[in-house]
Amino acid sequence: MSARPRSRVHLAVCLPAAATAAPPVGTGAESGARFRSRSRSEASSRSPVDFAAYERLARTAEAGHLDFLLLTEPAGPWPREHPGRGRDLDVAGRPEPLTVLAALTGVTERLGLAATVDASCTEPYELARELATLDHLSAGRAAWHLTGTGDARDGGNFRRGGCPDPAERDRRAAELQRVAAELWDSWPSPDEPARPFAHRGRHFDIAGEFTVPRPPQGHPVLIQDGNTPRERESAAARADVVVTRHGTLEEARARYADVKRRSARHGRGPDDVRVMSGVGVVLGETAAEARERAAVLRRREVSPLHAILTLERIWGTDLSSYDPEGPLPDIDPVPDPVLPRGRSGRGDTVALAEKWRALSREKGLSIRETVIEAGSTPSFIGTPAAVAEELVRFVRNGAVDGFVLVPDPTPGGLDEFVDRVVPLLQERGAFRTRYRGTTLRAHLGLPEPAQTR
Incomplete structure (x- = not known):
């Protein structure tokens, strides 16, 4: 079963949690020298732990009526071939994304707030509590991008060394998602106390009582990658948003149809899952300039x-x-x-x-x-009008439901898109002119999950 092509474009923005410090060129001692040579005011605005940069990005995304902001972050230091030299060879600090998002709830009103969660390094109780809290603080705008680390050194930062093979990582991620849902559903309603829960599984063996009422969205929106057949099968079973690698229109249509077929086999409707493509956008006054x-x-x-x-x-x-x-x-x-x-x-x-x-x-x-x-990140490159037309073409031809933008990773990297492309999409009737709901599920047109307990 495949979904009828949609007429409206969904848009989100993705940045590494430390990207406000410097663009990727800023990995290495050379970038550290450039960073330290800036004036005090410039350096302050580019610090990886300076809230002003995150606030600016979030406010810009919300002004453009985007669905959500996604902060991604690896679990361990990079680069792995030079242990002990992270401050010399990487950005000088990696903030924890969920904490940053909690702060952003105070300066945004409608924008969805998503963070990468590494299933290989996360325990379900603390994760469920953090996401439920974020969903309450934001009045129903929380989301999580579920991944699994493939680097043994990342695992060493936590309670276990090494990491399992891909199949075992998938099993752990699926169980983590199930346990989190069980925890959220263990609180029947705001007026009732939590029911005791117990889970005995391959990876988790926990029992007790949850401490946070059921999230406003029921479950925070779940985002997963869908670049490979193995990833698409996992995401089709449980994800609300599947993010795929961008390609040609025909490649994108094939991946889109594959996700919808797989989700149907899991008993899900065509509108239960949104498929979004990760892309960059580069604009110019002419195609050559772009x-x-x-x-x-x-x-x-x-x-x-x-x-x-x-x-x-x-x-x-x-x-x-x-x-x-x-x-x-x-x-x-x-x-x-x-x-x-x-x-x-x-x-x-x-x-x-x-x-x-x-x-x-x-x-x-x-x-x-x-x-x-x-x-290089696959990109739409051209004039604002040409880029807007391509975005609409992909959605209206059943290739994607929308796009996760990877802008020029600076505090103002999203501004040009919001100022010059979003109005053209709105003129075409392809993008909202205002938020019509208050939750991220409402923005994405997703149903609230049924309570299982």
Whole structure:
């Protein structure tokens, strides 16, 4: 079963929780020097723990009537090949996303607020309590993006070392979601006390009483990735929003139909799941100017040091002796010292390395150029009118229900889209001119889940 093509576009914005500190080019000592050389006022506005940057982004998203803001964050330090050097090689601080979102409830009224949750490193009771609290504080605007870490070093930050294989991660994530729902549903109504709960499962064995009334949305909105068939099967069974990798119109239509077919097999209706594509947007007064801006942005986002660090995540070893403007390493990726090869969450690293080598040979690209070419966020590039038309075309042709925007990662990176593209979508009748509901489920047109207890 597939859903009838929709006429309205759903829009959200996604940023790493630390992205307000500096764009991705700001990974490395060179960015630290640039950051420290700014004036006091500039540096303050770019601090990863300065609330003003998050507030500005959220207010801009709400002014544009976007569905939600998603803060993503890995569970462990990056880069993994240089333990102990996180402050030198990464942004100087990684705020906890749910805490940031709780603060944003005080400066927003309608915008949905979502955070990445790592199922491999999270316990259900504390997670359910945090999300229920956020949903109450925001009057029904909370969401969570459920993922599972693939890096053994991330797991070492928590109560367990290592990490399970992908199938076991999926089982843990599914059980985590079920237990959270059981906890939320254990409180029958605001006027009644919580019922005792008990869960005995493969990954969790807990019992007691929940301490927060059932969330205003019933369950906070659940977001999951759907890039691979395995991810789409998992997301189709339980997610409210499935985020897929962007591609051609036909590729997107095939993924969209696949999600809807899978969700139907799980007994869900076509409007129980929204499919959104992650994209960047680069605007210009002309198509040529937009392409030129896109090229500049790609090079800015991938500094020479960032290119080497990106390659190290595939090769699994220190590549600091390699010239980022030179050819790719001729050595194969090394097995993870903790996990078997291919189970580090980076997929088959040997195959990926060969794919990148083939790209490099075909186009004569250096390490940095290869990372730019292979790792760039898929984007709509063009004039505001052309971009608005493409967004509408994808939705009205049954390829997606909407888009999760990945803007230029600076405090003002979303402004141009809201100022120049959103009004054109509204003129076409393809996007709301005001919020008509108060909860995130209302924005997305999703039903409230039935209470299971």
